[in-house]
Amino acid sequence: MVDLTGRVAVVTGAGRGLGLAYATALAAAGARVVVNDADPAAAAAAVKQIEADGGTAVAEPGAVGPTETAERLVERAVATFGHLDVLVTNAGILRDRMLWKMSDDDFDEVVAVHLRGTFTCVRAAVRRMREQGQGGRIIAVGSPAGQRGNLGQTNYSGAKAGIVGMVRTWALECARAGITVNAVIPVAATAMTATIPAFAPHVEAWQADGTPLPGWLRTGEGFGTPDDAAGLVAFLASAEAGEITGQAIGIGGDRLTLWSHPEEVATAIREGGWDAATIAAVWSTALGHRDTRP
Numbered sequence: 001m002v003d004l005t006g007r008v009a010v011v012t013g014a015g016r017g018l019g020l021a022y023a024t025a026l027a028a029a030g031a032r033v034v035v036n037d038a039d040p041a042a043a044a045a046a047v048k049q050i051e052a053d054g055g056t057a058v059a060e061p062g063a064v065g066p067t068e069t070a071e072r073l074v075e076r077a078v079a080t081f082g083h084l085d086v087l088v089t090n091a092g093i094l095r096d097r098m099l100w101k102m103s104d105d106d107f108d109e110v111v112a113v114h115l116r117g118t119f120t121c122v123r124a125a126v127r128r129m130r131e132q133g134q135g136g137r138i139i140a141v142g143s144p145a146g147q148r149g150n151l152g153q154t155n156y157s158g159a160k161a162g163i164v165g166m167v168r169t170w171a172l173e174c175a176r177a178g179i180t181v182n183a184v185i186p187v188a189a190t191a192m193t194a195t196i197p198a199f200a201p202h203v204e205a206w207q208a209d210g211t212p213l214p215g216w217l218r219t220g221e222g223f224g225t226p227d228d229a230a231g232l233v234a235f236l237a238s239a240e241a242g243e244i245t246g247q248a249i250g251i252g253g254d255r256l257t258l259w260s261h262p263e264e265v266a267t268a269i270r271e272g273g274w275d276a277a278t279i280a281a282v283w284s285t286a287l288g289h290r291d292t293r294p
Contacts, residue, residue: 002238005030008081009237010073012064012121013091015042017190018141020049021226022088025234027055032081036073036091038063064091064117070124078128086137086237087125089118089163096152107155114159119166122181126174135178137237140167142183142248147259164248168261171246180245182236185259186229187222187252189213199223217253224253232256 009026013019015037027033027050035050035057037043043059050057060076062069077084093113095106118140129136145153146160163183170181187193189203199221205211206225217223232251235241250257268286270278 002029002234002240004086004234004237007031007085007237008034008077008083009086009088010034010036010060010077010084010121010125011088011090012036012073012117013038014088015039015046018186018188018226018229019088019090020046021188021230022090022233023057024050024053024055025227025230026086026088026237027057028053029234029238031086031237033057034073034077034080035059036064037061038091063113064089064121065112067120067124070117070120073121074124074128083132083134084125084128084136085134086139087121088139088141088233088237089121090141091117092141092156094153095155097154098152099154102154110155111159114156115162118163122166122170126170126177126179129179130177133177135242136180137241138167138170138174138179138181139233139236140164140181140183142167142185144185144187144250147185147248164259167248168246175245180236180242182241182245183248184229184232184236185248185250185257186226186232187250188224188226188229190226193223213253219254222250222252222255222257228253 004026009031011019011023011033014023014035023033023035023046035043035046040061043061047057047059058080060073074084091113093110095110097106122138140163142164143160145157146164149157167181167183174181189206194200194203202213202217206213213224229251232249248259250259266287268282
């Protein structure tokens with residue numbers, strides 16, 4: 001068990017599912033936690049659960065996205081516990097539609113919560129951490145959909161890909177201040193994944209009576225419970241992870257993975273540059289022979 005005694009964490013979207021698991025794991029390791037959720041009742045219930053387990057937490061509800069919410073979360077952490085050491089940006093929503101059916105509102109609402117919400121919360125937290133001068137931990141939550149795309153999730157996959165891009169930039173910008181910035185890419189049984197047809201019966205059985213998820217899901221698909229993903233967040237919040245930054249780390253079921261940074265996989269050089277005809281002439285042998293399909 002890592003020791004987070006004395007550390008103060010804010011977790012967004014922590015009223016249920018993965019966010020609740022993250023907040024619970026941080027509190028169990030000794031951190032004092034500000035629990036955020038758009039649903040005040042869910043945030044309050046999460047605090048009661050953490051306190052019943054011997055942890056320390058307070059609720060600060062509100063939908064993330066607006067700067068005002070982000071600043072209020074940081075202010076609550078400082079006012080209640082004296083400082084801020086860890087931020088976990090987990091809050092999210094879904095508005096799944098195929099591209100040709102997706103409305104402007106479907107797109108904007110998801111981007112506002114996931115991408116803008118991550119930006120505003122991290123900005124507020126980093127400003128405070130820099131003022132404190134003691135470093136800090138930023139843990140942003142991505143998704144496999146942001147790493148490789150997913151049908152019906154233009155808005156969600158775009159926002160999640162953007163989060164990982166921001167994480168890599170922030171890791172560079174925050175290094176001198178001793179603030180690490182990483183992305184967690186979880187795969188777990190939640191309301192968001194319960195709609196996947198192949199997973200749905202197993203998720204429903206687990207939710208109903210705790211029936212263990214089958215091995216082919218836990219190992220083959222890297223798909224587990226929210227608690228299976230929480231240990232990674234606690235680790236990244238700890239002193240043991242002080243040299244890890246700018247990474248996208250996957251967790252789910254029995255699998256722990258490290259996603260690669262995008263890089264050029266094939267190169268062709270032509271003196272004088274390229275026009276359409278010369279690209280067409282060499283594509284199949286110089287670049288196109290590599291399998292780069294989704």
